[in-house]
Amino acid sequence: MKKVVKFGGSSLASAEQFTKVKDIICSDIDRRYVVPSAPGKRFSGDTKVTDMLYTCYAAAEQDEDFSDKLAKIQARYNEIINGLGLTLSLDTQFEEIASKFAAKAGKEYAASRGEYLNGIIMANYLGYEFVDAAEVIRFNHDGSFNAAVTNKIMSKRLEKVERAVIPGFFGAEEDGTIRTFSRGGSDITGSIVARAVNANLYENWTDVSGCMVADPRIIRNPEPITTITYKELRELSYMGASVLHEDAIFPVRQAGIPINIKNTNSPEDRGTMIVEKTCHVPKYTITGIAGKKDFVAINIEKDMMNAEIGFGRKVLEAFEKYGISFEHMPSGVDTMTVIVHQSEFEEKEQKVLTEIKHLVHPDVLDLEPDIALIAIVGRGMREARGTAGRIFSALAHAKVNVKMIDQGSSEINIIVGVKNSEFETAIKAIYDIFVVSQL
C-alpha cells in the first residue's frame, strides 16, 4: 500500500503543528510520500511565509535592501527547527536565495521557496529523502504544466525511493527555471505524486474535517460530508463550494485514486472521501448545498415560439457571439429564460439584447438582475422520492420566492434561482430541512 499525504500551510505553521504531522505520518507505515505546503498562519493576523516571500522579493525587485525581510523569514523557519530540536541549518539555502533575489530570479522562484525550505525541514524531521520538485515536476516554457513528461520523470525518480518528501506548489522548466502552479497548488503536486507512484490513496490534510454540507460562513458548524463522488464534488465546486481545484482532482481521478480530505488537528475524524463511484449510502438525502450570487435572467417571450425550430439555438448563438456562456435555460411554451453571470453579461448587455432581437424578434425581452443560484446536490436524491417537495416546502415556509427551477434527468442536482437578498435564508432553510430536522 502506498499513500501520498499532502499537508496544507496551517498544518505546518509551527513546530507544534509539525509534531502533529509527524505523529500522523508515523501512525501509518503506508504514508510514504509527503507533500508539504509553506508554513501558514500560526494565529489569526499572522502572515503566511509565501506572502513574506512575495513582499521580500518585491523589495529586491525595487533594488531596496531586503536583508531584514529575508532574515525574518529565516527566523520563522528557525523557530520551527529549534522547536523540533533539529540540528539543521538553512544558512546555505538562504545565501542562495539572497543572491538569486538580488539577481531577480522571478516571482515564481521567490514564491516557491516557502515549500522548498519547508520540505527540507520535513525530510530532516521525518528521516525521509528530500526530492526537489524542480527535479521531478516539469513545466513547458510557456508556463503550462507538462503532465506526460512529469509523470515519466517522477515515476522513475521515486521508483526506488521508499519514503520521500516532495515540496508542493512548484516545478521547473527543462533549463531549471522555477515555475509554480496557481496558489493552493500544493494540492496539485500531491495529486501528481499520487498518480506517479500509483498510490492507493491521496490524503489531503488541512484544518477542517473534510468538505461540509454547506458553507460555514452561512451555516454555523455544518456537518461534514463523509463520502462524495467526483461528479457531486464538481457540481458543488462549480457552484461555489471551495474544495480542491479542478487541476488537483484531474490526475488522481484519471488514475482512479480516491482522495481523503483530513483534519491535521483532529486526525481521528473520518474526513471526506472523494471517490469515482460508491455504494456508501449518504447520511442525508442531499450530499451538499452550494450557491453563488449575481446572475441575471434574460426572459424572452414570443407567441408560437415552440413552433419555431431553431429558436433556442439562435438565442444561444447571440450569447455565444459575445463570448458569454449560459448557465441555465429553463423554458415554458412561449417563454424562455437564459441565466448568465451578471459580471460577464453587464458590459455586453446591449449588444446581446440587440442580437437576440435581430435573430428571433421576441415579443417581450426582459432582464431580471441580482439572481442567486443554489445547487442542491446528492446521489441519494435519485432514490429518495419527494426531495423536490421538501426543498420547495422549506423555501415556501421560509418565505423565499423561487424565481427558477431546473432539474434534468441526471437527478443528482436541483438548481433553484432566488433573489440575491434571499440567498442565505434559502440555504439555511434547505440545510435545516435535510440535515437539522431531517424531516
Place this chain on the structure above:
Amino acid sequence: MKKVVKFGGSSLASAEQFTKVKDIICSDIDRRYVVPSAPGKRFSGDTKVTDMLYTCYAAAEQDEDFSDKLAKIQARYNEIINGLGLTLSLDTQFEEIASKFAAKAGKEYAASRGEYLNGIIMANYLGYEFVDAAEVIRFNHDGSFNAAVTNKIMSKRLEKVERAVIPGFFGAEEDGTIRTFSRGGSDITGSIVARAVNANLYENWTDVSGCMVADPRIIRNPEPITTITYKELRELSYMGASVLHEDAIFPVRQAGIPINIKNTNSPEDRGTMIVEKTCHVPKYTITGIAGKKDFVAINIEKDMMNAEIGFGRKVLEAFEKYGISFEHMPSGVDTMTVIVHQSEFEEKEQKVLTEIKHLVHPDVLDLEPDIALIAIVGRGMREARGTAGRIFSALAHAKVNVKMIDQGSSEINIIVGVKNSEFETAIKAIYDIFVVSQL
C-alpha cells in the same frame, strides 16, 4: 354593443337544441351575429351530419348511387325544420347539392354543406339575414386563408346588416370554389366575424361550461376556469388541453376582443372568459393543469461542459439539423437534458445521436423514453409563495418520481416530467392539492 355568437354542433343537433339557442340569442339584443356549426350528435352513437356528408360524397366519387344517403341527410334537417314548426323547404338546396356531388365538386364542398344548410335554417328561425360564408370568407388558390381580403369584404358586407347568420367552417376562393378550415373550423369563422364587425365579445357556445382546470378524462367533473389569459390558455393548449384552435384565437386576440366559452345546455353558467389581461384573482392558485405523454429525454454528460462556450448551441444544432424541435433543456453543471417528442425523434434517433457525438464529444449520452410532461399553469403562481413546494409534496405523497423540473422566470408555468405510467396519478395529485383540498 355587438356580440358574435358561435354555436357548436351539439348545440344545434336537434330542434330542441335550436330552441335553446334561440332563447339564448333573444335574451340579449347584443347577440347580433350568429355562426352555426353543422348538426352534431343527438345522442351517443349518433352520426354527425358532416360525417354523413363525407360518406355520401365518397359514394358519389365512386360513381355509386348516393341518393338514399343524401335523403337521410335531408331527413335530419327536415326533422329540425318540422320540430321548430318552420315553413321552410331545402329542396332547391338539396337538388343543387345532388348535382354538384354528381359532378364531383370536391370533398371540401361536400363537408361545407352541413354548416351552409344549418345556417339557412337558423336565419329563417331567428328572422336574421343569411350571409353565405362563400361570399365573405376568402381563401387563396393554395387553400390558405386570406385574412386581409376577408376582413375587408366581410366588414363591408356586414356594415349595414344589423343581424345576420354566417355559417361556420368554410369560405371560397375568388372563383367561388368552396374551401374549408380544418375541422372545428367554425370557431375560426366566429373569430373572423368578431374581428370584422369589431365585436365587444366573441361568445363560443358549446356543450361544456368552459375550460376545465384539468382533463375530464382524468379528473371526474373538474372545476371550470372562470377567467384565463391568452398566455395561460396557450400554455395549456400546447400541453394538450383541448380548447380553441390557435387559428381561432388569433383574429380576436389581435383585435383585443375577449372570448367567452359558454354552455348552451346551462346558459346561466359563467363559463370561461379568455382575455388578454385581467386583474381577476383566480379561485385557485393554479389556473389549469395539462399534459402530454410520449416524450424522450436525451441526457448528455461531459466533464467541464460549463466551461465550453457554445456547448448548448451545438447540441441544439444537432436536433435542428434533423428538423426536431426541443421542448425543454434543463441542465446541471456537467449535464444537460434535451426533451423532445418521441414520435418526432424515433426515426432520426441514431442520426441525431451521431451528430451530437460528433459536435460535442460527450462522456455519456443516454436516452430515457416514455416521459410525460405536465404543465401547471397559473398567473396566480407569481404571487403565491410555495406553489412549487405544494406540487412536489403532492407528487412525493402520491409516490410519483419526478424526472425533470423546469420553471423559468415567467413564473406562470412549472413543467414537470414524470414516467408515462405515472402521468394520471401525478395529475390527480396536483389537482387534489390545489382544487379539492386547497391545502
